Amino acid sequence: MSLSPTPAERRARARADLRMGLPVCLRAGGEAALVVATETLDEARFADMAGDGAAVLAITARRAETLKARAYDGDLARICLPSDATLEWVRTVADPADDLSAPMKGPFRTERGGDAAFHRAAIALAKQARLLPAVLVRPCSDPELARELNLTQLDLATDLPPAEGASYDEVVSARLPMALAESGRLHIFRPDDGAEEHYAVEIGQPDRSKPVLARLHSACFTGDLLGSLKCDCGPQLRGALAAMGREGSGILLYLNQEGRGIGLANKMRAYALQDQGFDTVEANHRLGFEDDERDFRIGAALLRELGFSSVRLMTNNPAKIAMMRAQGIKVTERVPLKVGKTEENAAYLATKAAKSGHLL
Ligand SMILES: Nc1nc2c(ncn2[C@@H]2O[C@H](COP(=O)(O)OP(=O)(O)OP(=O)(O)O)[C@@H](O)[C@H]2O)c(=O)[nH]1
Numbered sequence: 001m002s003l004s005p006t007p008a009e010r011r012a013r014a015r016a017d018l019r020m021g022l023p024v025c026l027r028a029g030g031e032a033a034l035v036v037a038t039e040t041l042d043e044a045r046f047a048d049m050a051g052d053g054a055a056v057l058a059i060t061a062r063r064a065e066t067l068k069a070r071a072y073d074g075d076l077a078r079i080c081l082p083s084d085a086t087l088e089w090v091r092t093v094a095d096p097a098d099d100l101s102a103p104m105k106g107p108f109r110t111e112r113g114g115d116a117a118f119h120r121a122a123i124a125l126a127k128q129a130r131l132l133p134a135v136l137v138r139p140c141s142d143p144e145l146a147r148e149l150n151l152t153q154l155d156l157a158t159d160l161p162p163a164e165g166a167s168y169d170e171v172v173s174a175r176l177p178m179a180l181a182e183s184g185r186l187h188i189f190r191p192d193d194g195a196e197e198h199y200a201v202e203i204g205q206p207d208r209s210k211p212v213l214a215r216l217h218s219a220c221f222t223g224d225l226l227g228s229l230k231c232d233c234g235p236q237l238r239g240a241l242a243a244m245g246r247e248g249s250g251i252l253l254y255l256n257q258e259g260r261g262i263g264l265a266n267k268m269r270a271y272a273l274q275d276q277g278f279d280t281v282e283a284n285h286r287l288g289f290e291d292d293e294r295d296f297r298i299g300a301a302l303l304r305e306l307g308f309s310s311v312r313l314m315t316n317n318p319a320k321i322a323m324m325r326a327q328g329i330k331v332t333e334r335v336p337l338k339v340g341k342t343e344e345n346a347a348y349l350a351t352k353a354a355k356s357g358h359l360l
């Protein structure tokens with residue numbers, strides 16, 4: 001029946017549930033598990049999840065490395081909860097905020113052998129919900145429990161995201177004259193998976209048969225809006241629009257992947273770690289994330305939707321060029337975008353050059 005949720009809609013519900021602190025039921029074959037994000041868990045639900053000692057705490061290998069916990073599953077570690085584990089203990093494992101002032105006392109016992117598929121899927125869901133990637137997972141032997149509790153259920157065989165990513169439909173576009181580029185038009189794109197909308201700012205009327213001057217800009221609330229001196233995003237955004245305005249045509253994609261895809265709350269957690277002396281890459285790792293969690297399939301999908309197949313890409317990030325090419329977009333030229341270097345962001349830019357391959 002068409003009125004019941006599709007797999008993508010079930011995943012969107014699951015993300016929303018995790019953000020509210022509700023458990024989600026994952027299924028595979030005849031097995032099931034209840035999973036909940038540690039960040040949003042409250043005392044009552046912690047007691048019901050972990051009270052009988054059956055739950056484990058799954059964290060990414062990045063976070064496990066900081067805690068010196070063995071990640072036998074490669075990309076993640078399943079930490080056994082000590083019998084006296086409290087919600088506070090679980091939160092401290094998940095969140096590196098107090099790593100330096102109050103280091104966790106290991107050693108941590110981690111599970112080895114067995115299947116980590118539920119744990120892996122739950123961590124991926126937590127990341128997609130822009131939460132810290134740390135989840136409690138407990139087996140669920142009663143096949144009716146999830147239905148009785150009215151929990152969202154996902155089947156790993158049928159409900160995981162498709163490899164090709166979401167597809168996008170244009171909702172609306174309208175003329176938007178801007179100080180830097182008068183002949184602007186803003187397009188709003190909505191995905192079919194309930195995730196964020198993304199925007200395209202089209203300048204002039206670019207010829208679809210020629211390489212278009214293009215910028216893939218990732219949202220940066222602090223830099224784009226507040227004029228933060230910690231990064232170069234604001235000047236890059238305005239520099240790109242100004243260049244397109246001068247040339248009379250171009251396409252700027254504004255991708256809502258704040259904080260290189262970890263979300264604004266996690267980015268602020270990373271900034272707090274940077275205040276403790278960690279660089280931008282180390283901070284992401286301590287939180288349990290990769291350096292860059294962005295999905296560049298989105299940029300390629302939007303370009304295609306707008307009728308572009310070939311770009312002159314404004315970037316200093318060679319990984320972006322490689323991703324575009326891997327997604328079938330022709331990059332005929334890299335146009336450097338070197339603006340906004342300040343005393344405050346010099347170390348940040350140097351780290352990106354040294355660790356993430358950015359061109360200075
Ligand atoms: N996690 C994290 N994200 C950051 C930090 N500083 C900026 N960002 C985000 O990084 C994104 C911009 O990425 P950049 O690496 O500057 O630029 P890029 O788009 O990869 O490369 P260019 O095309 O050369 O600008 C935005 O989403 C910002 O919110 C930080 O310290 N930590």
Ligand SMILES: [Zn+2]
Nearest residue numbers: 220223231233
């Ligand atoms: Zn920024």
